[in-house]
Amino acid sequence: MLIAGLLALPNLYGESEALQLSRRDRALFDAASVTEFEGVLNGAHIPFDESFVDDDGHLWIRFSDVSNQLAARDLIQSRYEGQFAIATTFASRAPEWINRLGLEPMSLGLDLRGGIYIVYEVDVNGAVQQLLQRMERDFRKALRDAKLQYEDVTVSGTVTQIRLRNAAQTEAALAALRKYDSTLSIEPGAEAGLLVAQLTSDQIKQREDFSIQQNITALNNRVNALGVAEPVIQRQGLNRIAVQLPGIQDASEVVRLLGKVATLEFRLVDTVNSPLEAQRSGRAPLGTKLYKERNGSPVLLQREVIATGEQLIDASFAPSQGEPAVSVKLDSRGGEEMLRTTRENLGRPMAVVFIEKEREQVDRDGQKVVIDRSKEEVISVATIRGVFSNNFQITGLSAMEGSELAKLLRAGALAAPIYIVEQRLIGPSLGRDNIERGFKALLMGMAALFAFMLVYYRVFGIVASVVLIANVILITALLSLFKAALTLPGIAGIVLTVGMAVDANILIYERIREELRNGNSPLASINAGFERAFSAIVDSNVTTLIAGIMLFAFGTGPIKGFAVVLNLGILTSMFTALVGSRVLLHLIYGRRRRVERLAI
Amino acid sequence: MEFFKRTPRIKFLERRRYWYAVSVLLVVGSFVAVGVHGLNFGIDFTGGVVVEAHFPQAPNLERLRDSLSDLGLIGAQVQSFGTAQDVLVRLPPVEASAARLVNEQVRTALAAVDPGVDIRRTESVGPQAGRELAEKGATALLMSILFIGIYVIMRFQWKFSVGAIVAVLHDPIVVVGAFAATGITFDLSVMAAILAVIGYSLNDTVVVFDRVRERLVQMRKATSTEVMDTAINETLSRTLLTSGSTALVVVALVLFGGEALRPFGLALLIGIVVGTYSSIYVAGALALDLGLSQRDLMPPEKRNEADALP
Numbered sequence: 072m073l074i075a076g077l078l079a080l081p082n083l084y085g086e087s088e089a090l091q092l093s094r095r096d097r098a099l100f101d102a103a104s105v106t107e108f109e110g111v112l113n114g115a116h117i118p119f120d121e122s123f124v125d126d127d128g129h130l131w132i133r134f135s136d137v138s139n140q141l142a143a144r145d146l147i148q149s150r151y152e153g154q155f156a157i158a159t160t161f162a163s164r165a166p167e168w169i170n171r172l173g174l175e176p177m178s179l180g181l182d183l184r185g186g187i188y189i190v191y192e193v194d195v196n197g198a199v200q201q202l203l204q205r206m207e208r209d210f211r212k213a214l215r216d217a218k219l220q221y222e223d224v225t226v227s228g229t230v231t232q233i234r235l236r237n238a239a240q241t242e243a244a245l246a247a248l249r250k251y252d253s254t255l256s257i258e259p260g261a262e263a264g265l266l267v268a269q270l271t272s273d274q275i276k277q278r279e280d281f282s283i284q285q286n287i288t289a290l291n292n293r294v295n296a297l298g299v300a301e302p303v304i305q306r307q308g309l310n311r312i313a314v315q316l317p318g319i320q321d322a323s324e325v326v327r328l329l330g331k332v333a334t335l336e337f338r339l340v341d342t343v344n345s346p347l348e349a350q351r352s353g354r355a356p357l358g359t360k361l362y363k364e365r366n367g368s369p370v371l372l373q374r375e376v377i378a379t380g381e382q383l384i385d386a387s388f389a390p391s392q393g394e395p396a397v398s399v400k401l402d403s404r405g406g407e408e409m410l411r412t413t414r415e416n417l418g419r420p421m422a423v424v425f426i427e428k429e430r431e432q433v434d435r436d437g438q439k440v441v442i443d444r445s446k447e448e449v450i451s452v453a454t455i456r457g458v459f460s461n462n463f464q465i466t467g468l469s470a471m472e473g474s475e476l477a478k479l480l481r482a483g484a485l486a487a488p489i490y491i492v493e494q495r496l497i498g499p500s501l502g503r504d505n506i507e508r509g510f511k512a513l514l515m516g517m518a519a520l521f522a523f524m525l526v527y528y529r530v531f532g533i534v535a536s537v538v539l540i541a542n543v544i545l546i547t548a549l550l551s552l553f554k555a556a557l558t559l560p561g562i563a564g565i566v567l568t569v570g571m572a573v574d575a576n577i578l579i580y581e582r583i584r585e586e587l588r589n590g591n592s593p594l595a596s597i598n599a600g601f602e603r604a605f606s607a608i609v610d611s612n613v614t615t616l617i618a619g620i621m622l623f624a625f626g627t628g629p630i631k632g633f634a635v636v637l638n639l640g641i642l643t644s645m646f647t648a649l650v651g652s653r654v655l656l657h658l659i660y661g662r663r664r665r666v667e668r669l670a671i
Numbered sequence: 672m673e674f675f676k677r678t679p680r681i682k683f684l685e686r687r688r689y690w691y692a693v694s695v696l697l698v699v700g701s702f703v704a705v706g707v708h709g710l711n712f713g714i715d716f717t718g719g720v721v722v723e724a725h726f727p728q729a730p731n732l733e734r735l736r737d738s739l740s741d742l743g744l745i746g747a748q749v750q751s752f753g754t755a756q757d758v759l760v761r762l763p764p765v766e767a768s769a770a771r772l773v774n775e776q777v778r779t780a781l782a783a784v785d786p787g788v789d790i791r792r793t794e795s796v797g798p799q800a801g802r803e804l805a806e807k808g809a810t811a812l813l814m815s816i817l818f819i820g821i822y823v824i825m826r827f828q829w830k831f832s833v834g835a836i837v838a839v840l841h842d843p844i845v846v847v848g849a850f851a852a853t854g855i856t857f858d859l860s861v862m863a864a865i866l867a868v869i870g871y872s873l874n875d876t877v878v879v880f881d882r883v884r885e886r887l888v889q890m891r892k893a894t895s896t897e898v899m900d901t902a903i904n905e906t907l908s909r910t911l912l913t914s915g916s917t918a919l920v921v922v923a924l925v926l927f928g929g930e931a932l933r934p935f936g937l938a939l940l941i942g943i944v945v946g947t948y949s950s951i952y953v954a955g956a957l958a959l960d961l962g963l964s965q966r967d968l969m970p971p972e973k974r975n976e977a978d979a980l981p
Binding site: 182190192491492493494495496497498500501504505508509511512513515516517519520523524526527559560563566567569570571573574577578581582584585606607610611612613614615616617618619621622624625626627629630633634637 | 672673723725774789790791792793794795796797799800804807808810811812814815818819822823826859860862863866867869870871873874877878881905908909912913916917918919920921922923924926927928929931932935936939
């Protein structure tokens with residue numbers, strides 16, 4: 072019980088609004104920066120309670136209300152543009168020694184602290200399509216490299232068909248493609264010179280899993296770039312990702328940045344054919360693809376991609392010579408390809424294609440139709456002036472676009488498009504109200520219960536009340552220990568548990584009274600009361616526990632919070648009623664030599 | 672203090688045919704209510720957009736509706752939420768990607784009525800996600816009833832079990848019926864409350880049945896109806912006290928817990944009341960009419976039930 076009390080203790084102090092700053096360059100804050108920020112805040116007359124650097128090198132500033140917290144955030148944001156990730160969060164008010172022991176209060180769910188909860192659906196089909204497109208591209212390249220001529224490479228469903236020009240080269244082509252990918256399932260087709268490659272269900276499954284995993288990583292990176300304290304990003308079911316961002320208030324900005332699918336492609340510009348001619352006829356010459364530049368003028372690019380955003384290692388916004396530029400670093404494969412291309416094509420133009428996917432809803436003949444809009448535009452065409460490999464710069468963007476592109480690229484491309492299926496935004500004022508109301512209901516409920524138990528059972532009522540408080544402390548301690556988030560339904564769960572916990576006491580006490588009426592001695596009655604009530608208490612709690620477990624298994628979000636509290640509460644209340652109150656009663660009555668009557 | 676100084680001698684089960692009629696009426700009424708009114712499902716289940724806003728002064732709801740429809744937001748329900756200053760706007764489901772746009776439009780429309788508006792919460796659930804949440808809820812419900820049924824059959828003789836299980840089914844049906852009749856929003860938290868009710872409503876039944884088991888063995892001369900009535904009377908104080916004490920805190924939840932917890936609290940409250948009733952008039956009465964007798968408990972259960980536990 073002492074341990075439980077200690078674990079529950081940090082919750083007593085509550086939390087206050089705070090800002091958590093971390094440096095974008097991942098360096099740690101030192102004591103000097105504390106003084107600097109305090110000076111900045113004092114200079115702007117924004118009152119704050121305290122600031123300190125924690126063990127992880129984050130700088131914390133604590134405030135007594137939301138408005139000061141937000142004012143300080145805006146001030147720091149505008150003053151140190153982009154240097155820090157600033158997260159609005161809460162800091163425990165518990166004294167130093169408690170923090171030192173590693174004790175933390177329960178974390179609060181989004182409905183209590185405010186924030187955004189988003190469930191994304193990953194378009195796994197899109198991911199498989201991407202894989203097929205890449206296979207098509209790679210097949211062409213593998214055949215070209217092996218100097219085998221082909222008629223066409225086409226994809227339909229999950230099947231890729233390769234039609235060779237010379238049927239005699241079938242074996243050689245099979246060998247070349249298998250060498251390129253040993254796991255490939257490829258067979259000669261029905262006709263001579265036809266090869267059929269089929270994605271196996273294992274490969275599809277693998278690709279789907281990979282795309283979700285990769286998206287989680289990418290979302291993690293993007294969230295980190297936003298600077299959110301305690302974000303939770305986890306897979307939910309087959310193809311969903313749930314994201315919880317506590318303390319975030321600007322939903323539209325976050326949603327836009329998180330959901331964007333942006334990537335780059337580097338391609339050579341086709342200088343042989345006329346882009347205007349292609350635009351007029353609406354047909355791009357073989358081996359080329361028609362794009363538009365930002366100013367609207369058409370440009371023909373070679374189909375072959377030199378490198379894509381997937382091969383990108385790092386990107387940063389680095390203006391050079393007064394012009395906004397994004398400096399890009401590729402992986403070794405991309406670097407090799409870039410080196411080869413630039414060496415062979417000195418003096419020729421190369422283009423950077425910016426691809427962005429968004430899902431939009433449009434009204435078509437009164438019907439709401441969802442369309443996937445893919446924006447592909449050439450953001451820069453530049454002459455290759457020197458040989459370069461994995462380190463270079465992209466220009467041709469505005470400063471805003473440049474910094475956003477760098478952010479998106481750095482965060483990693485999403486392996487598959489994602490769509491929001493559920494989104495909940497809770498403002499900080501509502502969170503605060505929810506806490507207040509929840510606890511008010513809890514206190515009022517407990518007070519009414521205490522009053523009743525005291526009047527109805529006298530000394531035994533006091534015992535029941537003490538046990539009840541112990542029960543709430545135990546639940547709090549367990550929630551703090553398991554780091555389970557407390558939600559509004561969770562508070563309701565505590566209230567309900569308190570009401571149900573007293574049932575066990577009532578069952579025992581009523582039985583004791585009955586035994587007394589039957590003329591048994593007080594101590595024997597107490598013992599009989601506990602023993603006889605035991606089976607009914609266990610039976611009735613097990614049924615509630617079954618419902619609680621089902622709720623936990625099938626519930627999501629806040630409901631899961633309710634289930635956790637309900638199940639913990641049933642277990643702790645059984646323990647406190649059967650063991651705790653017996654020990655207490657023993658302390659009161661057990662040591663007296665003769666007990667004439669019980670105050671029940 | 673004691674409410675029942677002496678064990679009452681109420682003949683609960685003599686007129687059990689009337690109470691059956693009441694129960695059947697309640698259940699049929701619930702089905703009719705659901706059939707006629709339907710449930711006022713929350714966006715958790717239907718999908719849709721909900722925006723909760725707090726105004727510095729009580730806004731004119733008519734003007735709010737106009738402002739919303741001016742922006743082309745059709746089918747918006749506007750209602751006050753708790754106080755006159757708090758407003759809840761609900762819109763039919765939109766495709767998830769358009770939710771952002773709709774949210775912005777609602778904001779604009781609300782701010783047009785009063786720029787000082789504080790948007791406290793926006794939630795949007797796609798229709799697909801809503802269907803899934805409903806499916807999950809239904810699965811949890813069925814699984815709970817199934818496993819509780821299995822547990823009851825393991826622990827009690829089958830005539831008791833049938834009574835208990837019918838009571839377990841009876842209670843959530845009446846709660847759902849009450850929600851259909853009153854039109855209170857039926858959301859995920861209500862679903863959770865109903866599950867808790869299923870678990871909890873058995874508590875009283877278990878207490879009564881435990882006593883019946885004990886008395887059937889002791890009162891060999893009495894008829895089954897007398898035994899059942901004795902058991903119910905003897906446990907009446909605890910049945911009422913346990914339900915009453917739980918109801919007491921749930922009332923606190925309804926009164927002080929705010930709008931968000933009110934439907935949840937009401938579902939619990941109705942469930943507790945109905946559960947208490949059903950453990951006497953449904954579970955007990957059914958066990959009796961299935962011909963419960965001393966012979967069902969031969970060889971007699973051990974007197975000390977603590978030892979009889981698995």
